[in-house]
Amino acid sequence: MEYGLKVKGLIDGVSDELRGERILGIRDNEIAFVARPGEVSGEMPILDAGNLIAMPGxxxxxxxxxxxxxxxxxxxxxxxxxxxxxxxxxxxxxxxxxxxxxxxxxxxxxxxxxxxxxxxxxxxxxxxxxxxxxxxxxxxxxxxxxxxxxxxxxxxxxxxxxxxxxxxxxxxxxxxxxxxxxxxxxxxxxxxxxxxxxxxxxxxxxxxxxxxxxxxxxxxxxxxxxxxxxxxxxxxxxxxxxxxxxxxxxxxxxxxxxxxxxxxxxxxxxxxxxxxxxxxxxxxxxxxxxxxxxxxxxxxxxxxxxxxxxxxxxxxxxxxxxxxxxxxxxxxxxxxxxxxxxxxxxxxxxxxxxxxxxxxxxVDRDDVLGRLQEGYWADVILVDGDPSKDISVLQDGKSVRGVILGGAAVSLSRELLQAEGVVESIWGRVPWVAD
Ligand SMILES: [Zn+2]
CATH class of the missing domain: 3.20.20.140 (Metal-dependent hydrolases)
Incomplete structure (x- = not known):
């Protein structure tokens, strides 16, 4: 499974900056790359998440x-x-x-x-x-x-x-x-x-x-x-x-x-x-x-x-x-x-x-969790709004339009689901912390 998520902005979990438009490349359970739209070549399917912002789960x-x-x-x-x-x-x-x-x-x-x-x-x-x-x-x-x-x-x-x-x-x-x-x-x-x-x-x-x-x-x-x-x-x-x-x-x-x-x-x-x-x-x-x-x-x-x-x-x-x-x-x-x-x-x-x-x-897993960076586990959420300006958009998950766990979709917005078949939807096929 390999796909890219095109987002309007990206919070990587470590940097103080909200990054602009990016493509988040996901390969199997991991983040393969974070790139600017023009930098991605090859046949990878890209899902356009429109105005949503990606951040670590x-x-x-x-x-x-x-x-x-x-x-x-x-x-x-x-x-x-x-x-x-x-x-x-x-x-x-x-x-x-x-x-x-x-x-x-x-x-x-x-x-x-x-x-x-x-x-x-x-x-x-x-x-x-x-x-x-x-x-x-x-x-x-x-x-x-x-x-x-x-x-x-x-x-x-x-x-x-x-x-x-x-x-x-x-x-x-x-x-x-x-x-x-x-x-x-x-x-x-x-x-x-x-x-x-x-x-x-x-x-x-x-x-x-x-x-x-x-x-x-x-x-x-x-x-x-x-x-x-x-x-x-x-x-x-x-x-x-x-x-x-x-x-x-x-x-x-x-x-x-x-x-x-x-x-x-x-x-x-x-x-x-x-x-x-x-x-x-x-x-x-x-x-x-x-x-x-x-x-x-x-x-x-x-x-x-x-x-x-x-x-x-x-x-x-x-x-x-x-x-x-x-x-x-x-x-x-x-x-x-x-x-x-x-x-x-x-x-x-x-x-x-x-x-x-x-x-x-x-939790002693900073080698795999909590960042949108190459090699980290692809736990990603897609948010409608910018939590780095207004933290309340995360409240009760009300503006969370997508949840991706280990590269697989737990939930995605209706628009993204139209690209069905690209993102694998899962029922328990993710790497666990306990492994
Ligand atoms: Zn307690």
């Missing part, structure tokens, strides 16, 4: 595909039939794919592993998935949840209460084939217990260090959920690769992150949605919902300060929306994060890099 570095913003999602493990949550995960991942996301880093949930494996066999068409499986959490910690009292005897397999237990749990996760290890350094907005304290440290530095040690030996990365200052500091000291959320990041830890090369995934979309759509869940009183909304407003103001520290210190900021991770956080809306990053002070192009080349660096 987007990468979201923090999602939970097992859930889709349901207000009763914590009850699902008790009410789901076997397999139900995995089918839900497929559906959620496909919503992200349609909206322009060709790679997802799943930060908690065993379903993502099953979906990834199924996709790698060509059974399911979803974005490329890097999965953490169960997050490692202290007893009663942030991810020791979703198992109500009666079922608690089952014990969450990700629970670990000492460095040795962390090593055992991390090794078990590696045995199951996780792509990264997720740790929980602090509490969370929706963690264990009815009224969790998101800032409280829950894992010790030694426990976090043990996770990093085991992951390093296996050549894997470590992401750490860390909201409060002490937990963020412990995780950064332990050498994790990314701080997830980082709501109460301080100036000096931001400098330490910049020095160490620790990535920051601020998941700004969560607090934005919490303030605009509020909260809900089984047994929640009106008073508690309003308390949470007010808290989200305050924490969001503090997160903008964290972003300022991180931008000034030169921390690598990467896009992760946390879709699925809380009520009213719906798949298909991952690009909310990009608009939020721009609101917090990134330029449009910086926000785009945060979801392309820089995100590829965090």
């Amino acid at each position: 987007l990468i979201d570095c923090h999602v939970h595909i097992r859930t889709n913003g349901e207000t009763d999602r914590r009850l699902q493990p008790l009410t789901d039939l076997p397999g139900e949550s995995t089918l839900r995960a497929v559906n959620n991942a496909q919503a992200d794919l349609r909206s322009g996301y060709t790679t997802l880093r799943d930060c908690g949930g065993m379903e993502a592993l099953a979906v990834r494996n199924s996709a790698s066999r060509g059974e399911t068409l979803v974005p490329r998935i890097l999965a953490a499986g169960d997050g490692i959490s202290a007893t009663a910690g942030h991810m020791d949840q979703d198992r109500y009292v009666g079922a608690r005897v089952l014990s969450n397999p990700g629970v670990a209460d000492s460095p040795d237990e962390v090593r055992r749990v991390a090794r078990n996760l590696l045995k199951l084939g996780v792509d990264l290890i997720k740790t929980n350094a602090t509490g969370g907005t929706f963690g264990n217990g009815h009224r969790p304290n998101p800032g409280a440290q829950q894992s010790t530095e030694d426990e976090l260090r043990a996770a990093v040690e085991v992951a390093r030996m296996a050549g894997k990365r470590v992401a750490s959920h860390a909201m409060g200052e002490a937990g963020i500091r412990a995780a950064v000291n332990a050498g994790v690769d990314s701080i997830e959320h980082g709501f109460w990041l301080t100036e000096d830890v931001a400098h330490q992150m910049a020095e160490q090369g620790t990535f920051f995934v601020p998941t700004m979309a969560t607090l934005y949605r919490n303030t605009t759509r509020g909260f809900d869940g089984p047994g929640m009183t009106e008073e508690w919902k309003e308390h949470l909304r007010q808290r989200a407003i305050r924490v969001r103001a503090r997160l903008f300060e964290s972003l300022r520290f991180a931008i000034d210190a030169g921390v690598k900021i990467v896009a992760g929306s946390d879709m699925g991770g809380g009520p009213f956080l719906y798949h298909g809306e991952c690009a909310t994060e990009l608009s939020q990053l721009v609101e917090a002070g990134l330029t449009e192009m910086e926000a785009i890099k945060a979801a392309t080349s820089l995100a590829a660096e965090l």
Whole structure:
């Protein structure tokens, strides 16, 4: 399979410039060349994408595909039939794919592993998935949840209460084939217990260090959920690769992150949605919902300060929306994060890099993902509008007219589909990150 896509403009994921009219040459699963229209010779069929702009398929570095913003999602493990949550995960991942996301880093949930494996066999068409499986959490910690009292005897397999237990749990996760290890350094907005304290440290530095040690030996990365200052500091000291959320990041830890090369995934979309759509869940009183909304407003103001520290210190900021991770956080809306990053002070192009080349660096696949350059995997989206001038055109995939995964069409606009037979349409015939 070989074809060219003629586009009005091209964002390559690394350069600060929007390039003018280009032909993007695609051969099998890869980008063969990027050329000016006059420079292409030979018999290659060229699809004219008219006014559309090509850019790398987007990468979201923090999602939970097992859930889709349901207000009763914590009850699902008790009410789901076997397999139900995995089918839900497929559906959620496909919503992200349609909206322009060709790679997802799943930060908690065993379903993502099953979906990834199924996709790698060509059974399911979803974005490329890097999965953490169960997050490692202290007893009663942030991810020791979703198992109500009666079922608690089952014990969450990700629970670990000492460095040795962390090593055992991390090794078990590696045995199951996780792509990264997720740790929980602090509490969370929706963690264990009815009224969790998101800032409280829950894992010790030694426990976090043990996770990093085991992951390093296996050549894997470590992401750490860390909201409060002490937990963020412990995780950064332990050498994790990314701080997830980082709501109460301080100036000096931001400098330490910049020095160490620790990535920051601020998941700004969560607090934005919490303030605009509020909260809900089984047994929640009106008073508690309003308390949470007010808290989200305050924490969001503090997160903008964290972003300022991180931008000034030169921390690598990467896009992760946390879709699925809380009520009213719906798949298909991952690009909310990009608009939020721009609101917090990134330029449009910086926000785009945060979801392309820089995100590829965090997931350790910057040799093949996140760029429209020769030799990279042909994950391409075609956009009606210029995201480098107005990031909101990516919102909800509303202006995404084409999604190409590994050179094959997942979806294309009606005009391009008239050239049927040139682009191979696929059902699971792409190279997977896990390969
Ligand atoms: Zn999350």
